Amino acid sequence: MSRHYDVAIVGGYGEVGIHTARYLEEQGHRVVVGGRSPAKGRDVMNRERIDAAVTHLDLYDPNSLAAFCGSAKLVINTAGPSSSIEDRIAQAAVDAGSHFIDVGIMEVLDKQMAEREEELKQKDLACIYGTGLHPGLDDIIAQYADIQASKELDELDSLEVFFGDKSPWNGKGSLRDIVWGFHEGALSMYFGFLKDGKYKQANLFNGFKKVYFEEVSRLRWALMYQPLLAHLGNRYTTVASWGWYDFSIILSSLWTKYRFKPGSDDGVDYMYRKIVERNQAYEHLDTDTFLYVIVKGKKAGRHKELEYRIVLPRNRGYWVVGIVPAIAADWLLKGRIGFRGAGGLVKLVDPMDFMDEMAKFGVGVAFRERV
Structure with a gap:
C-alpha cells in the first residue's frame, strides 16, 4: 500500500x-x-x-x-x-x-x-x-543504572526509581485518567513493589517515605509499581518505584473520589486547581521534571549507594515526553528497532544507546555516590 x-x-x-x-x-x-x-x-x-x-x-x-x-x-x-x-x-x-x-x-x-x-x-x-516520561524514560534510566551499577558493585541489593514533575498536565488529559483511576481502583494495583522477584502490595507503613536529593530537597514519595521493570526482580532483592507527592494532593484525591461522580468535569477541574496550587508551593525548585535511581549493594565487602539522575530545566517536561516516542519512531522506521509484536519500549532498545541519543539534546545521566 x-x-x-x-x-x-x-x-x-x-x-x-x-x-x-x-x-x-x-x-x-x-x-x-x-x-x-x-x-x-x-x-x-x-x-x-x-x-x-x-x-x-x-x-x-x-x-x-x-x-x-x-x-x-x-x-x-x-x-x-x-x-x-x-x-x-x-x-x-x-x-x-x-x-x-x-x-x-x-x-x-x-x-x-x-x-x-x-x-x-x-x-x-x-x-x-510506555514511551513517555512515566512510563518511558524512567524505565530506561533504571535499566541504564542497572548496567552501570553492575560494573561498580560486586553485589546488587536493591534498585529504586524516584520520579516527579510539577507540570499541570496540559489539556487535563492525563489528569482525567488519574481521576478515572480513583473511581475504578486502577491506581491501587500500582501501590506495591517487588520483593525477591514477587509483587507485594504496599501499606501505610512501607508505602511512603522521605528521601533527600540535592536538587529537590527532602520530598515525600509514594510507591508506584512499574510493570515494565518486573524483570529486574530477578537481579535485586527489592525493586521499587516511587512517585513524588504531597499531603495536599493525597487529600484532594480522596475528596475527588468521594465527592464527585466518576469521570465528571467538576472532579477534573477541582484536581487541576489543586495541582496548580501545589506547583506554586514548589515554585522555588529550579526544575520541573526529575528522575533519580538509587542502587544499593556492596563493593569489597563495604555497603555502597550509587545515584543516577536526570534533572531537567524548567519547561522541559512536555519536551521530553514528546521526544522519547519520536526517537522510538525514528529508530523503528530506520530499522534500528527490529521488534515485531506488542511490547514496552524499555524491553526493545539498548538503554545505553537510547541515553546516548538523549544526550545529543542535553539530557545526560549524572552520577554520584551517596553518603
Whole structure:
C-alpha cells in the first residue's frame, strides 16, 4: 500500500505532539498531524515552524480514524485521556497495516494488543507503548543504572526509581485518567513493589517515605509499581518505584473520589486547581521534571549507594515526553528497532544507546555516590 506519510501523529499540535512532530520532521520524515481543528493545527505548525501536514481527525468516527491511520507507515498517539481512547487508535492502526506507538501504558492496550501478537508479526508490525516520561524514560534510566551499577558493585541489593514533575498536565488529559483511576481502583494495583522477584502490595507503613536529593530537597514519595521493570526482580532483592507527592494532593484525591461522580468535569477541574496550587508551593525548585535511581549493594565487602539522575530545566517536561516516542519512531522506521509484536519500549532498545541519543539534546545521566 502506498502511504503519503511516514508518521501520522494523533494530537500532534498539543504540547507533547509539537515536540514529537518537530524531531521527526528534522530527521527527514514526512509527518501529518491530526486533530479536531485543522485551522488551529496549521496555526500551531506555522508558529512552531514545523513543516508537517495537518488534517481533520475525529477519533470517534471509525472512517475518519481508519483513513488517518492508513495514510502513514507509523501512527503515534500523544492525545488523551487514555481512559476514553482505550485501544481505539491502536486497533485502527493495526487494521490499516501501520506500526503504532503510544506514550502511555493502559492495561487494556497491553491485553488487547497481546491478543493480536501473531497478527502483528504476520503483518510485520510493531505496537510499542510506555514511551513517555512515566512510563518511558524512567524505565530506561533504571535499566541504564542497572548496567552501570553492575560494573561498580560486586553485589546488587536493591534498585529504586524516584520520579516527579510539577507540570499541570496540559489539556487535563492525563489528569482525567488519574481521576478515572480513583473511581475504578486502577491506581491501587500500582501501590506495591517487588520483593525477591514477587509483587507485594504496599501499606501505610512501607508505602511512603522521605528521601533527600540535592536538587529537590527532602520530598515525600509514594510507591508506584512499574510493570515494565518486573524483570529486574530477578537481579535485586527489592525493586521499587516511587512517585513524588504531597499531603495536599493525597487529600484532594480522596475528596475527588468521594465527592464527585466518576469521570465528571467538576472532579477534573477541582484536581487541576489543586495541582496548580501545589506547583506554586514548589515554585522555588529550579526544575520541573526529575528522575533519580538509587542502587544499593556492596563493593569489597563495604555497603555502597550509587545515584543516577536526570534533572531537567524548567519547561522541559512536555519536551521530553514528546521526544522519547519520536526517537522510538525514528529508530523503528530506520530499522534500528527490529521488534515485531506488542511490547514496552524499555524491553526493545539498548538503554545505553537510547541515553546516548538523549544526550545529543542535553539530557545526560549524572552520577554520584551517596553518603
